[in-house]
Structure formats: structure tokens, C-alpha cells
Amino acid sequence: MRSTPWPDGLRFAFGTLTVLPVRVTRWDRAAARGGMLCAPLAGLVTGAAAAAAGLSLLFLGSGALLAAVATAAVPAALTRGLHLDGLADTADGLGSGKPAEDALRIMKQSDIGPFGVLTLVLVLLAQVAALARAYDGSWARGALAAVVSATVARLALTLAARAGVPAARPEGLGAAVAGVVPPGGALAAAAAVTASAAAGGALLGPSGALRAAAAVVLALAAAELLLRHCTRRFGGVTGDVFGGLAETAATTALVVSALG
Template sequence: MTQDPTQEPPFAGWRDELGVFALAVQFLTRLPVPRYLTFSEGRLLRATRYYPAVGLIVGAIGAAVLLGAALALPWPVAVLLSVAATVAATGAFHEDGLADAADGLGGGLTRERALEIMRDSRVGTYGVLALGLVLALKVAALAALAPGQAAALVLCGHAISRYAPVAVVARADYAREQGAKFTAPSVSRAGERVALATAALAALALALALGPGAALAALALAALLAALLARRFLARLGGYTGDCLGATQQAAELGLYLGALAWL
């Protein structure tokens, strides 16, 4: 039920593909990218395939801050700084989606009212509670692990969790009417395979770092939480929004941390 074209333009060379990847970095993060990037809606939609790869960059930043801060500061402080670093790197992009989705789904009695609330830039009670609880649970889960284990989870978790919104985009419809302010996210079949391959490699690295049991437990809980959330907003809204995609990534990331912690 994907709404994007299944046929992609011919491969235009690695330089063009690197430009598409840079657009993904620009869209998902606040990290600097070359100013000469060629922008178009088509190229931005092609960039969806690189969401997990961008997650590797964000995860690498978080893991580096985590291990570096742990050399001089108490472990809980290092974990907090790591989470803060990833939030700063993305400009709270996904966290903002989580808060808006929580407000819309929690406070909107009808589909139309929920979508209206999610457009509002203000954060309500449901959004504050959801964001606070998710961040607190992520910090607590990472702080309960050894530094090497936590660093592996942060590095791989940010990549794996960013496949969750790609999967939603590939299988569901956009909830808002055409002519919305932003172009509806889209991904081709080939693009989804690229995103899945990147996430699979990150999952393999996680299994090597934590063991296959912990990795499977992490993946299982991440898939469960993301699927439950997706089922919720698809039933309420008849599709997804950008805020729902951010919330799905947050749910998957939290599931990875809790699943691995439960096993370990």
C-alpha cells in the first residue's frame, strides 16, 4: 500500500548518490553538510533509504561522548551527556515527533482533532509525559549496563531504530490530505531494501557485541513496541504523519535498550 513510485531513476553515479545521502543527513540532523547540495522533492524522497545510515552517524556521536565522558565523570552523568549529544545532533527531530504524536493521539477525540493537535507547535501534557518517560527510561536502561555494552547499543540502536519509520512509510498511507505543507515521505522497494540491509548489518554488529540472545531480545522488543504504536496511529488516523514516524523511531530505540537490558 505504499504511495511512492516503485520505479527509480537510473543510477547517476556515486557522486550523485553521496549527495542524496547528504540530503538525508541534512533532513534528519543538524550536522553540517555541503552547501552546494542539489535539492528536489525526488532526491529527498530517495534519501529515505539512508535513514539507518544516518542513524549510524548519530549513534557514533552518542557512543563517543558516552565512552569519553565516562573517563572523567560518573557513569550516570556520562549516559545523560550521551543522550543529550544525540538530541543535539538531531535537533530533537524524533523527540519532537514523539511529543506531538502523544498529544494528538492522547488529546484528540476524533481523527480531525488529533491531526489538528499534531500540527500545533505547542507541547501539551501528553507530549511532556511521553517525552519525559521515554528519555528517562533510555537513560536508566543505558546506565544499568556496562560501558562497552551501552556504547554498542547506542551505536547500533540509532541505526536499527531508524528502519522502523522506513517500514511504516513503505506499507502505509500518509494520513493528511494532499496539498499538506510538507511532501509526504516515500520510499521505493529498492530503497527499503537498502535501509533494511543497513539495519541488518547494525543488528549483526550488535549480536557480535552483546551476544545473539541479547540482540534478539532487543530486536524483538523494538519490533513489538514499534508495531504496537504503528497499529495505534494507523487505526486512529488512517495513516501516518511525520510526527508518527518520529514516535515510531523513539519506540523502537527504547525497545532495543530495554530488550537488551532484560536479557543481560
């Protein structure tokens, strides 16, 4: 297995998962492996930017709701809405009830169907409502929720790109990254993010540490359930499925962060 210098992995992660001006210099499987292992770092930067936007408005007196809207908008902007688009396409494919080949064709269409629209509306409402509740708790709790949710959203991609998960199509981003991450690397990334989230939550007290760790674990569990369902329905993963997994993990983490 060809090794990948970490700079190539970082460029792959930031160049494919954000709109930041990072030039991807390698597109081979080794670079994809490094990129997927570095995906949580792209999420960390995205989450920090989202938290900064929300806190800026909060400290200017906007109130929790407007701060929550800004916080939810930043990850969408930093991905050009690709993850939300993937979520909508995945919902349309799953909701169609058609065989895998027909469902994949529906997902490739440029329009969004009723299942996709409904899913987008409910997910965005849930994200904004959860963030507003977290900001009502404290500015630190809201900021932590933003960072944890964005990081675990990209961690879900790391786990979905592990060996043994096939691609549904022979082309596209899903095929480029499917199966590139060794299971041990995926588990190590999950453990590191969970521990880091708990450490950040500990600044808010023992309950904050528990809530942050639970947000990561439950978000990954929700993404794993969706991954397994999509793999059964479509025969593997696609770029759209990756987007759906990211938004599912982010929303679950935000809801857990708002509880208690």
C-alpha cells in the same frame, strides 16, 4: 520509477534527519526514496557520536549515570529535538481521543499538552536508565547500545516510509516521504541492520549477539505497532508520527540492551 544517485539519497538523509551541515539538493520523490533507504546510516553516525560522548565522560570518571545522560542528549541535539517533539505531539494527538481531523490539528499546535509532557519524561527516564545499566555492564555494552538504538530508530523511519503506508496530510515531511520505499528495499535494510547489530554484539560474546539482534527486532515490532495504530487513528503518517516512531524504536532497543 526515477532512479536516484546515492549521493542525493545520502544528502537527503543527513540533511533532514540531522543538523549536520549537509545541503539537500533534491526534494523529489526519488531523492526521498534514497534518503529513507539511507536513514539507518544517519542513525549510525548519530549513534557513534552519542557513544563517543558517553565514553568520554565514562573514561574521565563520571560514572555510568552521567555518561548515560550525555549519550541520550546527543541524538536529541543532533536532531534539534525534532523526534522528541514529534513523540510528544503524537502522544497528545492519540491521547486526545478526538477524531482524526481534530487530533491532527492538536498535533500541529506549538504547545505540548499533558500527554506529551508525561510521555517525554517517561521515555527520557527509560533511555537514561537503560543506558546507565548498559554502561554498568561494560563500556563496550553501553557504546553498542547507543549505536544500535540510534540506528534502529532511523531504520524504523525506513520501514514507515514503505509503499502502502499513506500520508495523513497532503503537505509536510510525512507527505514527502510516505510510500516512497519499496517493500523489498525496506526488508533489505532491516536485514542488514539486524545482521550488523548481531555482528557487533558478537564481540561481547554469543549472548551479546543475541541481545543486539533482539533489540533491533523488538524495536521494529514496537514501532510497527505504533505505526499501525497511528495509521488507523489519523488516516496515515505525519512528520510527528515519524518522530514518535524513531523514539519508540530507540527506547525499546535500549531497554532490551539493558536486560540480561
